[in-house]
Amino acid sequence: MLEHSRPTGRDGAQRRGNVLPLADPEVMSMVEAFAPGNLKFGVIGAGVQGLSHARCAAAAPNCELVAVCDLDEQKARTAGLQCGARHVFTDYHELLALEEIEAVSVVLPDHLHREVAAAAFAAGKHVLLEKPMATTIADAEAILAAQKTSGKQLMINWSNRWMHAFAQTKDSLDKGELGEPLYAYARLNNTLYVPTQMLSWAANTRLPFWLICHRYDIARWYFGSEAKRIHAVCRSVKLRSLGIDTPDFYQATVEFENGCVGNFESCWIMPESMPYMVDSKFELICSEGYVNIDPTHPVYQHATHNKQLDKGILFGDVMGVPVGFVYQAFQHFVNCCLRNQTPLITGEDGLQITRALVAMVESAETGQIVEL
Ligand SMILES: NC(=O)c1ccc[n+]([C@@H]2O[C@H](COP(=O)([O-])OP(=O)(O)OC[C@H]3O[C@@H](n4cnc5c(N)ncnc54)[C@H](O)[C@@H]3O)[C@@H](O)[C@H]2O)c1
Numbered sequence: 001m002l003e004h005s006r007p008t009g010r011d012g013a014q015r016r017g018n019v020l021p022l023a024d025p026e027v028m029s030m031v032e033a034f035a036p037g038n039l040k041f042g043v044i045g046a047g048v049q050g051l052s053h054a055r056c057a058a059a060a061p062n063c064e065l066v067a068v069c070d071l072d073e074q075k076a077r078t079a080g081l082q083c084g085a086r087h088v089f090t091d092y093h094e095l096l097a098l099e100e101i102e103a104v105s106v107v108l109p110d111h112l113h114r115e116v117a118a119a120a121f122a123a124g125k126h127v128l129l130e131k132p133m134a135t136t137i138a139d140a141e142a143i144l145a146a147q148k149t150s151g152k153q154l155m156i157n158w159s160n161r162w163m164h165a166f167a168q169t170k171d172s173l174d175k176g177e178l179g180e181p182l183y184a185y186a187r188l189n190n191t192l193y194v195p196t197q198m199l200s201w202a203a204n205t206r207l208p209f210w211l212i213c214h215r216y217d218i219a220r221w222y223f224g225s226e227a228k229r230i231h232a233v234c235r236s237v238k239l240r241s242l243g244i245d246t247p248d249f250y251q252a253t254v255e256f257e258n259g260c261v262g263n264f265e266s267c268w269i270m271p272e273s274m275p276y277m278v279d280s281k282f283e284l285i286c287s288e289g290y291v292n293i294d295p296t297h298p299v300y301q302h303a304t305h306n307k308q309l310d311k312g313i314l315f316g317d318v319m320g321v322p323v324g325f326v327y328q329a330f331q332h333f334v335n336c337c338l339r340n341q342t343p344l345i346t347g348e349d350g351l352q353i354t355r356a357l358v359a360m361v362e363s364a365e366t367g368q369i370v371e372l
Contacts (some may be wrong), residue, residue, distance in 0.1 A: 033331075034060075034061055034062050034331070034335065035062055035334070035335040035336075035338035035339045036062065036338065037062050037338040038062055038063070038064055039062060039063045039064070039102055039103055039334050039337050039338055040064050040066050040100050040101050040102045040103070041057040041063050041064060041065050041066060041101065041102070041103050041104065041105070041334075042065075042066055042067045042068070042069065042095045042096075042098070042101040042103075042104040042105075042125070043057060043065070043067075043068045043069070043079070043085075043104065043105045043107060044069045044070075044092045044095060044104055044105065044106050044107065044108065044116055044120070045069070045070060045105075045106065045107035045108040045130075046068050046069070046070035046072075046075040046076050046078070046079035046080075046107075047070070047075065047107065048198060049107050049130060050068075050070065050075075050079065050105070050107035051075075051078075051079045051082070051083075052322070052326055053105040053107050053128070053330065054068050054079045054080075054082070054083040054085065055082070055083055055322050056322055056326065056327050056330035056331070057083065057105070057330070058083040058084055058085075059321050059322050059327065060327075060330065060331055060334050062334055062335070062338060063334045065083050065084060065085045066085060066086055066087060066098065066100060066101050067080075067085050067086065067087035067088065067089060067095045067098060067101060068080040068083070068085045068087075068088055068089070068095075069088070069089040069090065069091070069092045069094070069095040070090065071090055072090075073088075073090050076088045076089065076090060092116055092119070093119070096119055096120055096123040096125065097123070101125060102125065102126060102337065103125055103126035103127070103128065103153075103333075103334070103337050104120050104125045104126075104127060104128070105127075105128045105129075105130070105157075105330075106120060106127055106128070106129045106130060107130045108130070109199075109201040109204060109205070110132055110134075110135050110201070110204065110205040110209050110210065111135045111201070111204045111205060113129060113130070113132075113133065113134050113139065113143065114134055114139035114142055114143055117129050117143045117146065117154075118142060118143060118146040121143075121146040121147050121149065121150035121152055121154075122146065122150065124150060124152065125152060126152045126153040126154070126333075126337045127147070127152065127153070127154050127155075128155050128157055128330070128333045129143070129154060129155070129156050129157065129350070130156075130157050131156055131157050131158050131159075131213055131214065131217075132156075132209040132210075132213045132350075132353070132354065132357060133156045133347070133350030133351065133353065133354050134350075134354055135204075135205060135206070135209050135354075135357075135358075136354075136358065137351075137354055137355055137358055139354075140347075140350055140351045140354040140355075141351060143347065143350075144347040144348065144350070144351050147347050153333075153336055153337050153340075153341075153342070153343060154343070154346065154347040154350075155332075155333045155336065155343035155344070155345055155346070156345045156346075156347065156349060156350040156353075157329055157330075157333075157345070158213070158214060158217040158218075158345050159325050159326055159328075159329035159330075160214045160215075160217070160218060160325065161217070161218065161221065161325075161329070161344065161345065162325035162326075162328040162329045162332070163314060163325045164325075165293040166218050166282075166293065169222070169284065169291050169293065170221060170222060172289075172291075173222055173286070177288075177289065178284075178286035178287075178288055178289035178290075178291065179286045179287030179288025179289060180286060180287040180288075181222045181223055181260060181284060181285075181286050182259075182260060182261070182285050182286060182287060183260065183261050183262070183263075183284075183285040184215075184218075184219040184222065184223075184260070184261075184262040184263070184282065184283065184284050184285075185262075185263045185281070185282070185283040186212075186215035186216075186218070186219060186262065186263070186264050186265070186281070186282045186283075187215075187264075187265050187266070187279070187280060187281040187282075188211045188212065188214055188215050188266050188278070188279070188280050189211070189266060189267045189268065189270050189278070189279040189280070190211065190266075190267075190268040190270065190277055190278060190279075191268070191269075191270045191271065191272045191274050191277050192238070192268065192269050192270065192271065192272055193272050193277060194268050194277065195239055195244055195246065195268050195269075196239075196242060196244065202239075202244055202246055202268075203244050203245045203246050204246075205246065206234075206246060206247065206250070206361050207234075207246075207247065207249065207250045207266040207267070207268060208232075208250055208252070208264075208266075208357040208360040208361055209357055210266075210268070211266040211268070212250060212252065212264045212265075212266045212357065212360065213353060213357055215264055215280075215282060216254070216262070216264055216353060216356060216357065217345070217349075217353055218282065219254075219260075219262040219264075220256075220349075220352070220353065220356075222284065223256050223258065223260040223262070224258070225256040225257045225258035225260055226256065226257050226352055226355075226356075226372070227254045227255070227256055227257075227355070227356040227359065227372050228255050228256060228257045228371070228372055229254070229255040229369060229370070229371055229372070230252060230253070230254050230255075230356065230359040230360055230363050230369065230370045230372070231252070231253050231363055231369045231370075232250055232251065232252035232253070232359075232360040232361075232363040232364040233250070233251050233252075233364055233367075234247035234248075234249060234250040234251075234364035234365075235247060235248055235249060236248060238269040239268075239269065247364070248267055248268070248269045249265065249266060249267035249268075249269070250264075250265065250266055250267075250360065250364055251263070251264070251265040252264045252265070252360040252363070252364070254356065254360075264360075273307075275307070280294060281293075281294055282294070315327065332344060355372060356372070359372055
């Protein structure tokens with residue numbers, strides 16, 4: 001059992017627990033926010049998203065960042081130094097060999113998740129695996145099998161579920177306020193910066209794995225059903241002209257087993273002059289209601305003489321500490337590991353979603369409808 005060595009709430013749930021009855025609602029909400037304990041953590045992959053994981057691990061009151069690893073020593077050192085890790089590695093085997101580490105984030109390029117996730121389970125670690133779970137069904141099945149053998153927790157980090165608009169819509173659906181969900185339209189786009197400058201491995205993934213998966217996860221969560229029939233199209237013009245062999249955009253129509261329908265579209269060739277790197281739209285048509293979510297709506301505009309930025313208020317730092325959905329998703333995983341509870345997004349979810357994403361790519365490449 002893990003030691004209760006650190007305060008677990010703003011002013012320490014441990015101390016509160018000693019003086020207040022457990023049924024006290026304030027105590028219970030603190031318990032919900034931070035499971036007691038101190039989860040020893042490692043982050044594998046210290047790129048754009050891995051640095052974010054390291055910062056969350058350093059900030060979470062019931063988690064301790066022990067080590068960071070990246071093939072690129074400079075990235076590993078920068079993240080380790082910034083977030084106070086005691087160890088920095090360039091070989092993930094060395095990180096996994098540290099017995100004190102109980103859980104790891106695997107934050108590697110989309111197509112490289114399988115080997116490291118499976119090795120982490122074999123080493124007896126809980127795994128927070130970045131989305132997408134994998135880019136092939138075989139890889140997703142192998143990761144799930146490794147988790148089952150280990151008995152450790154696995155969460156696939158579709159962190160957008162922790163955006164308040166998406167979470168509150170789920171709550172409203174569960175309460176029956178919207179009636180039955182029928183149809184979702186979801187768009188998630190990036191500017192050209194992402195495949196040309198941010199990611200060195202854009203040609204190794206496809207938009208269903210990089211972007212559509214976020215919105216597909218939300219729609220599937222709302223619909224409570226699996227994909228039955230998928231028709232998708234894609235085109236390769238702009239990125240191919242730049243020597244990057246991955247399509248510019250995808251559009252996929254998905255019929256679910258329960259009759260719900262989703263339309264998903266993504267591109268990553270929007271001009272870099274756009275005020276924000278992400279463009280998003282989500283509409284949900286229900287039998288008794290309608291929801292329109294634009295999570296990137298510019299509620300915080302930031303203008304200089306060079307450019308206006310729509311910074312949004314979804315995540316970021318307040319007084320140097322990460323806040324928002326990225327941190328909340330991470331905190332949920334830490335709590336689940338400490339409580340030995342199943343996370344909100346499981347490996348089974350990941351496998352089902354992978355099946356649909358692979359079908360989107362197959363349908364777009366073959367021009368055929370794919371039945372699942
Ligand atoms: N949940 C989200 O909202 C979200 C956002 C961005 C990225 N992601 C996901 O996170 C993952 C990483 O994306 P990113 O944007 O950080 O990519 P990135 O290219 O910035 O970082 C990947 C890092 O992995 C390192 N790496 C590769 N192989 C390695 C190995 N064997 N051992 C150690 N390090 C290795 C690379 O050197 C690189 O620094 C992807 O799967 C991506 O889809 C999720």
